Amino acid sequence: MSANADELQNNFFQVQNEVPGSPMFMMQLCTNARHLEVQVIGDEHGKAVALNGRDCSTQRRFQKIFEEGPPTIAPVDRFHEMEKAAQRLVQSIGYIGAGTVEYLYNAADDKYYFLELNPRLQVEHPVTEGITQVNMPATQLQVAMGLPLDRIPDIRRFYMKDPNGPGGDIDFFEDPYDLNNHIIAARITAENPDEGFKPTSGSIERVKFQPTSNVWGYFSVGANGGIHEYADSQFGHLFAKGATREEARKNLVMALKDVEVRGEIRTTVEYLAQLLETDAFKQNTIDTSWLDGIIREKSVKVQELLDDEDIVVGAVVARAYAHIQDDEQSMLENLQKGQVSLQPLISMTSFPMELTYKDTKYIFTVTRTSASSIRLTINGRNVDATFREQSDKSLIVNWGGKQRRLVAREEPLGLRMSLDGTTVLLPTVYDPSELRTDVTGKVVRYLFEEGDEVEAGKPYVEVEAMKMIMALKASETGKIKPSLSPGSIINAGDLLASLDLKDPSKSKQISTFDGALGSTVEGSIQVESFDEAKARLMNVMDGFEDDYTSLVPQLLELSEDGATASAAVNELLNAYLHAEIPFASASSRDEAVATLIKANKETLGHVLNLGRAHVASQRRSVLAATLLRSLLTFSDRYGDVPVSDTLPSVLQQLGELPGKNYGEVALLASTLAKEMSTSPFEQRQAELRSMLLGSVDREALSVSGSLSAGVDLLASLFTDPDEAVREAAFEVYIRRVYRAHRIVDISVDPDAGEVKWSFQFRDTPQDQSPIRHGYMALVDGVSSEAVHKATSYLAGQDSGPGAASMTNVIHFAFSEQAEDETKRVQESEAVFTSAAEALRMSKVRMVNLLTPRGQEFPAYYTFQECDTYVEDPLRRDMRPTFPQLLELSRLSENFDLKRLDSVGRNVQMYLGVEKERGDAPPPGARKRPRPQAIFLRAISHSSDVLGETGAERLLLQSFDELERTLLDPNVADTVSARLFVHVLPEFTANTPLEVVQMFKSRMRMLLARHASRLINLKVDEIEVKVRVAIETEDNSPPLSLRLMASSMSGEWLSLDAYLEYPDPITGMTKQFCPIDEAEGVPGPNAMCLMEPYKTSTRVQMKRSAARRIGTTYAYDYLGLFEIDILKEWANHIDGMQLAGLTVEDTPEGVFSATELVMGADGKLSPSDRLVGTNDIGMVGWHCTMKTPEYPEGREIVIIANDVTFQSGSFGVKEDDFFYAASSYARERGIPRIYLSSNSGARIGLVEELKPMLNVAWKDPANPAQGFDYLYLTQEDFANLKPGTVVAHEASYNGATVMALDDVIGTEHGIGVENLRGSGMIAGETSRAYDEIFTLSYVSGRSVGIGAYLVRLGQRTIQMKNGPMLLTGFNALNKLLGREVYTSQDQLGGPQVMFPNGVTHQLAEDDKDGIAKIVRWLSYVPKDINSPPPRTPMSDPVDREVAWVPPPQPYDPRNFLTGNVGADGSYLAGFFDKNSFEESLAGWGKSVVVGRAKLGGIPMGVIAVETRLMEQIIPADPANPDSREAVQLQAGQVWFPDSAFKTAQAIQDFRGENLPVMIFANWRGFSGGTRDMYGEILKYGAMIVDALRVHNMPVFVYIPVNGELRGGAWVVIDPTINPAKMEMYADREARGGILEPPGICEVKFRAADQIKVMQRLDPVLKELNQELTNAPPEAADDIQAQIKEREENLLPFYTQVAIEFADLHDRSGRMQAKGVIRDTINWRNSRSYFYWRLRRRLAEDALVEKVQKAAVTSAMAEEAGAAFKLKLDGMLSTEGIYGDDRATTEWLEGTGAEKAAEAVKEVATGALQKAIAEMEARLAQL
Secondary structure, eight states, rough: OOOOOOHHHHHHHHHHHHSSTTTOOOOOOSSOOEEEEEEEEOOOSSEEEEEEEEEEOOOEEEEEEEEEOOOOOOOOHHHHHHHHHHHHHHHHTTTTTEEEEEEEEEEETTEEEEEEESOOOOOOHHHHHHOOOHHHHHHHHOOOOOTTTGGOOHHHTTTTTTTOOOSSSTTTTTTTOOOOEEEEEEESEEGGGGTTTTEEEEEEEEOOOOSSSSSEOOOEETTTTTEOOOOOOOEEEEEESSSHHHHHHHHHHHHHHHOEEEEESOOSSSHHHHHHSSHHHHHHHTTTHHHHHHHHTTTTGGGSSHHHHHHHHHHHHHHHHHHHHHHHHHHHHHHHHHHOOOOOHHHHOOOOOEEEEEEEEEEEEEEEEEETTEEEEEETEEEEEEEEETTOOEEEEEETTTEEEEEEEEEEEEEEETTTEEEEEEEEOOOTEEEEOOEHHHHHHHSTTOEEEEESSSSEEEEEEETTTEEESSSEEEEEEEEEEOOOEEEETTTTEEEEEEEEEGOOEEEESSSSOOTTTEEEOOSSHHHHHHHHHHHHHOOOOOOOHHHHHHHHHSSSSHHHHHHHHHHHHHHHHHHHHHHTTTSSHHHHHHHHHTTTTTTHHHHHHHHHHHHHHHHHHHHHHHHHHHTHHHHHSSSOOOOTHHHHHHHHHHHEEEESHHHHHHHHHHHHHHHHHHHHHHHHHHHHHHHHHHHOOOHHHOOOTTTEEEEEGGGGGOOOOOOHHHHHHHHHHHHHHHEEEEEEEEEEETTTTEEEEEEEESSSSSTTOOOOEEEEESSOOOOHHHHHHHHHOOOOHOOTTTTOOOOEEEEEEESSSSSSSSHHHHHHHHHHHHHHHHHHHTEEEEEEEEEETTEEEEEEEEGGGGTTOOOOOOOOOTTHHHHHHHHHHHTHHHHTEEEOOOOTTTTTEEEEOOOSSSSSOOOOOOOOOOEEEEEEEEEEEEETSSSHHHHHHHHHHHHHHHHHHSSSSTTTTTTTTEEEEEEEEEEEEESHHHHHHHHHHHHHHHHHHHHHHHHHHHHHEEEEEEEEOOOOOOOOEEEEEEEEEEEETTTTEEEEEEEEHHHHHHHHEEEEBOTTTTTBBBTTTTOOOOOOOOOHHHHHHHHHHHHHHTOOOHHHHHHHHHHHHHHHHHHHHHHHHTTTTOOOOSSSSHHHHHEEEOOOOOOEEEEOOOOOOSSEEEEEEEEEESSSSSSTEEEEEEEEEEETTTGBBOOOHHHHHHHHHHHHHHTTTTTEEEEEEEOOOOOOOOOGGGGGOEESSSOOOOGOOEEEEEEEEEEHHHHOOSEEEEEEEEEEETEEEEEEEEEOOSSSSSSSSHHHHHHHHHHHHHHHHHHHHHHEEEOOOTTTTHHHHHHHHHOOOTTTOOOSSSOOHHHHHHTTOOOOOOHHHHHHSHHHHTTOOOOOOOEESSSHHHHHHHHEEEEEETTTSSSOOOOOOOOOOOOOOOOOOOOSSOOOOHHHHOOOOOOOOOEEOOSOOOOEEEEEETTTEEEEEEEEEETTEEEEEEEEEOOOOOEEOOOOOOOOOOOOEEEOOOOOEHHHHHHHHHHHHHHHHHHHHEEEEOOOOOOOEOOOOOHHHHTHHHHHHHHHHHHHTOOOOOEEEOOOEEEEEHHHHTTTTTTSSEEEEEEETTTOOOOESSSSHHHHHSSSSSHHHHHHHHOOHHHHHHHHHHHHHOOHHHHHHHHHHHHHHHHHHHHHHHHHHHHHHHHHBBHHHHHTSSSSSSSSOOGGGGHHHHHHHHHHHHHHHHHHHHHHTTTHHHHHHHHHHHHHHHHHHHHHHHOTTOOHHHHHHHTTTTTTTHHHHHHHHHHHHHHHHHHHHHHHHHHOO
């Protein structure tokens, strides 16, 4: 376009050069013009009609956007001229068909100019059709058919003629036509109006358009279609009609707003709607350049239809919804793969979201409040939004009280969002001045100095990631400023450097929004209904977040009644339980998730929902606790509320939830459950009233256990209308409260409400103890007058001895409940303090207030003289004499006490925190947390507490209280629990020693029985105070005994007894003197004690440190060994006595341990040093155990990490000690037990260098440039010990410094030397496994070398909280750069180590772990040279084996241990009852291994699983693509894992000197590709290797209905170790190469079977005979009959063949061929193998003695064979060779001497032969 001559000249030459040689056209420029066109049709008869026209002036770049008709801008007569001109043009050129004559029209001068004739039917022709009702395509066809225009019906109708007229009656130039409507059309194109209508291409997901009576349209593509880059951009056209132009415009606007096109393309739909709404279009003042001007000026913007706030909130909702959907879908996929980590769920309910719009950054926190709602928080204000996905994937969203329709899509340029039909693009904002990393790793070096210019696309830094060096490139050009220093650790997204951009225009300043969005509110949103409050709380229980603290009160306020509220609370608590029970009942979260996945494979969404709820358990637990507390207020809020039938069950389940995570919930639920189970107040009161009226002896009633209502309920009867009831209530109350005292006299005035009594301490002599006086009054309120009356009475009483001390007490009981109890107490306290002097003058030691609380327990307040009669909060709600009975003063001296809730009214629980010590920590040191102790203080009215039942009941009640208390969130994991019970009834005995011995006997039994709970409850001390009346003539007062089980001095709960000596004046114990068990009283040199409860000793601190990491202090294990051995004895004795067999009593001193200490010479020696004084992190003991197997005693060595010393890490000293202790055990051939809990090899630095360290920076002003070296000043270097460092002189900043080359240090054991020690003890442990019995128990995390030692010792027991690790989970997460692992258990916990065969057995806790060690040792000989022990057993050896293996699959454990039959009777198994202990149960499940006893003789056991088993390979959390694999393993088949397991078990049995029983029932090895790749051949060969060297008898027995075939036979054939192995089979067992059907496929095929048929079947014989003589014409028929007969008989003869083959596999042939020694009937197999085993053990022991005399192995073998031959001859001579039982009895009895002589004779011969050979060799020298 040229505006002048100069521009025209320039443009001419430009175009000429662009298209050289092409014709060029020039047109006059017409400005402000309209594009009008006339629709014409010409026929072959020379006629032309003009069907009005169209206004197509809305164009961009000369492309039409809107078309409308009729044109209204031109006057009617002017447009009629344009029509006629068009008609003349058509006629003049003889044009036939439809066409369009186009004009430019200038409205200003009402002139028009011809443009062109379009000789076709245009795309906008429906506009003409809409206004003329002429069907253009039909008319076009009719013209082509030759019809004259005036004969076409639509044309005639347009001219208001009869459609069926003959024609010839229309003048197309002059006749009028009628138009009565208006049409506007809009083209829908794939163009981006935000980018100047730039064409776009891509897929289309959905096109939504609904035609109406006023709007019609079409689209050329639909759902799942697309627009490619070569297509025209138009893909739709809409046509709107109306009576007027304005009406048509409005209809088109509405239609455009309803159109939705979703996909990768952009469209003009919303923009067109905006154009139609402009004033210029409405007023029809547009021209052809109008739209281009709008586009250029950007005066029309789609976004302006929406508020910025709506755009921002809508975009956040869209992205939040997409984030939620993506996360949940990813989580479901993970669950589908078997990934069990719930870590991703933690960030799913609350996550940050940033959005930048119009250069403003909005920082939101998105919180999910339900499955379909979120809460957006910005700058402390909230807006709640709900969303619902439609079937078309759009969202119906509601926020700010308005509903909106939202569709959003992330594109490379940003987020494109359609909100209520308006499309907005929120572009992605990048800050080009920031250079960030997209990898995780470490900065190696920057390639530019600060201030250097970096070019875009050039590397600027090198980083190390995954051990690779890579260069990162700059995104823009500018001057660089590094943000980190070389060596810095980086994560993806970290800022590496900033750029001062060379082109500042590329930098955009983004400000952060700090205002308030209009739709947001502060705080929580109030609910409007009960149902809404309940629904929102249910969402919280489902794991979502909401302000439940405000919702619970709203729920209760909006409730119609208590029943409705109770039902809602019940439902909410049920929801809490529903999500928590699956996790609470599992040993770990991963195990729970795995179980849920298995149970919900088709509904994994359920697992996701439960997981989301569980990860929010902390929040949900707070809500559950709030709901439980609300239940306590129901009676006040609603009155009597009917209890839901299910609520008690819910409360019970809540109370049983284990662990501290559920602590508060469990405590509250237990309290509520107890209250709900209590009888109604009126019933209990009536029972008590009846008891008082019926009792004659009130003193007896006061101490009676039948006073079940308790002393607290007596107070409710002080105001009873019946005088007798009041009097009895007062007296019994005083007697009950002062039960531990001696009541001298008592008087009650029921009318005045007064009680007066005198009393003495019971534990002191009467003549030495002062008389004390008490006064009690029932008052309406405490007044000065009431106090004066009390003090006046007490002042006049004589107290006798000790009268100068405070001896008297006052009790006031209020007659009614106070409205404000606190105010009443404060007023009373003011009265007491003002009357303090009068109270002291009356010797009042204590004033007590009793205030009723309706139907609840009364409140007690105590005011002591020592506190100047100010209320003591510690004694609040405590009966008056409780503090003294519970000895609280002893606690408060060293501990700050906080009283905790308790269930029992006679029990008080206190959390004691040690008081601050005077010595402050050194500057900079971390303040040590003050240790805690839980004090359980109780009184007991039971007289049977020293009996077995009573003592256990009392202990269990204490356990229950402790369990509740440990759940309190204020209680630390390291707490120490101490129990004290004051028993009030007196015991009668001849001497105190009787009681002491009874106590110790009962306590040992209880400790053994309940050790697990004692450990889990952290009980370190048990005190029982009893009074013993000694039967003497002088009527002495009862003696007070303190019976103790205490760990405070070191040994775990060691038992002691003390005699107390109370002060006769104060009643407090002056001293405790230990009772000498030999004398029965304290000895003359007894060291008596009198001190308050000690603060934490060194031992106690160490014990707490061990508890902190979930294990037991090393020295405490000794006590666990002792109590478990006692338990083993008790079980053994009970079993023998039940069988009617005699048995010895438990021996004295069943366990003793001598600590081994390493001296300066590196040798171990016994020591009796104090517990906890070890100076290294490894300890060991030489122990003696007296067990049922070895009542005389056996020895073991225990080595344990002391995890309280430098975390149990391995330093050089620890390695040396471990090596020495292990060698010590090897040298003695005794078992070595390793108790593992450690942190791996010790790491350290030379700490003394840290304060001296200096850095040689490249640029001190810019550390980001790095440094050259580290150095010391010359002065510091000179002060170091020689050899501490290796350094060289250097110059830095003009000074000479010592640059460090190596840091050596003077301390040995901080680095690589520890690794050398680790290698040493690794080798020692491997050797120990080969030479002696080794067993490891993992009680806590075992890291690095600690884990390897466990594995090298092979036999492993793992506690469920004791992972074995190489690297901790936090370190791995850092390496991976994301949170993958959530616990150590995922790496080395039981769920990993048990299924992979590292762990043999699992232990619930340390008590269980030690029990399993003791149990395992019961199968092991006392040393490596001893045979297996034979223990007397109650299970007869000559009984039958009642459980018979069936032909179908079964559990082999049933025949090993026995089981209950179908009729409920017990069917005994092969081994002694309850003697089978399985190991490696989680690994190689197609084989069962373990240990059992046969007639008391331990044996290793290997049996075969016949059922289909599963091998589960878990998904790796570190690899999102990995999935859980479940591999099915058929029964009776060896797989790689089970073959390895078999070999491993045999090797273990060899180290335990155990004979082996193999119940062989294998069909072979699995030989598929997977298993061959899995090294099945290697592991099968290992079985042979293990059997070849086994040193004890091995019996291979094919059981009834068992079979042994192919390679499975080969690897256990007795010829592998003929000296030790024997094979047997049951009569119904089978053995062979292949199974009968397989053999028949090879050796007895169908052809062979047919031969047998031919020989045996009479029909076939006859047919064959007929065939022989048959004529040719009959032969075919006979052959057909023969074939048919053979086919019919073949299935039967196949069975015959199989039976024939099976006959080859039976035991008769096995025995005949000598491959088995004998055929043994299953039912008699137990007694057979028992005697066979005893014989083999006896014979082998003799052979071994002979072989020991030999010099070489060859000689030993020769001597052994000679002796065996001689022994066989002796047995034959005796006539007992074939009788195992007779042989055994002969060898152990009458023949023992002869056998010994034979041993001596053969051994002598062997030695003589050896000597002769050596002499011959010497002679040759």
